[in-house]
Amino acid sequence: MCVIRTENLCKTYKGGTQALCGLDLEVRAGEVFGFLGPNGAGKSTTIELLLNFIRPTTGTASLFGRPAANPRTRQRLGYLPESVNLHAYYSGRGLLEFYAGLLGIERADRRRRAEELLERVGLRDAAGRKISQYSKGMQQRLGLAQALINDPELLILDEPTSNLDPVARRDFRDILLELKAAGTTVFICSHILSEVESVCDRVAILQQGELKRAGTLEELSGSAGATVTVKHLPAGAIEALSATEARLTLRGGESTIACDSQAVLQDVERVLEEWGVEVEQVETRMQSLEEIFFGAIDRERVS
Numbered sequence: 001m002c003v004i005r006t007e008n009l010c011k012t013y014k015g016g017t018q019a020l021c022g023l024d025l026e027v028r029a030g031e032v033f034g035f036l037g038p039n040g041a042g043k044s045t046t047i048e049l050l051l052n053f054i055r056p057t058t059g060t061a062s063l064f065g066r067p068a069a070n071p072r073t074r075q076r077l078g079y080l081p082e083s084v085n086l087h088a089y090y091s092g093r094g095l096l097e098f099y100a101g102l103l104g105i106e107r108a109d110r111r112r113r114a115e116e117l118l119e120r121v122g123l124r125d126a127a128g129r130k131i132s133q134y135s136k137g138m139q140q141r142l143g144l145a146q147a148l149i150n151d152p153e154l155l156i157l158d159e160p161t162s163n164l165d166p167v168a169r170r171d172f173r174d175i176l177l178e179l180k181a182a183g184t185t186v187f188i189c190s191h192i193l194s195e196v197e198s199v200c201d202r203v204a205i206l207q208q209g210e211l212k213r214a215g216t217l218e219e220l221s222g223s224a225g226a227t228v229t230v231k232h233l234p235a236g237a238i239e240a241l242s243a244t245e246a247r248l249t250l251r252g253g254e255s256t257i258a259c260d261s262q263a264v265l266q267d268v269e270r271v272l273e274e275w276g277v278e279v280e281q282v283e284t285r286m287q288s289l290e291e292i293f294f295g296a297i298d299r300e301r302v303s
Contacts, residue, residue: 037206078152084143
């Protein structure tokens with residue numbers, strides 16, 4: 001099932017600023033989908049279109065097979081914005097119970113649901129404190145609890161860990177993995193690529209409103225180099241390898257040759273073939289998400 005679908009989605013603001021241009025995107029049920037791009041790429045505009053905060057100039061956006069403007073979709077999703085703005089005069093527990101009431105959760109279940117989520121995001125000991133006394137990180141965690149109050153089928157997160165310390169980020173990642181295991185669809189925008197890489201099934205990379213690449217990390221990744229293991233390198237082969245950009249390490253009867261790119265690997269393979277050296281092992285290193293990201297965008301166009 002496709003939970004999020006956009007077709008030729010475009011948004012041009014007054015004054016002619018084009019924030020999004022022809023976005024075609026599909027997010028499947030139960031996957032964690034990373035939505036990446038430099039500042040000004042159109043990520044927040046996309047989220048606002050999905051949530052019907054703004055209307056597209058052209059194209060369509062749908063959630064659960066219904067137009068994004070359909071109010072029934074709101075009952076099935078949770079949303080955590082980049083800047084959390086909570087009612088500071090509530091306690092953490094009181095705020096969650098208030099939102100539970102707005103969502104129609106039975107009064108008898110509101111306290112239980114609030115307590116479960118406060119425990120889940122690490123705020124149990126601060127449940128009775130006023131939100132005005134919470135740190136930014138605590139407010140961010142409470143915002144996540146609020147986004148989960150209705151046990152959503154789709155969770156949309158915009159820079160969710162921007163105010164979290166390393167421990168809280170690890171806890172947040174664990175929560176995402178729990179949600180993924182439970183079948184929740186998660187759409188996450190983040191500048192922390194290592195965080196996205198550890199949890200996402202697929203990613204899309206956007207720049208200046210245009211979709212550059214989309215797919216699994218395996219689909220998007222190319223070879224970032226390799227390590228070749230050989231035995232009994234003759235002196236002539238050692239000399240020839242030293243003329244390439246490979247890094248040779250001699251270890252008695254076994255040697256390793258580190259290649260930082262596919263081109264260097266091809267040079268090494270040519271030398272070994274010329275000298276009749278048998279290859280014991282080739283261990284290929286695939287690109288990291290950071291390497292994929294910077295390979296997809298045009299750095300000169302980054303504002």
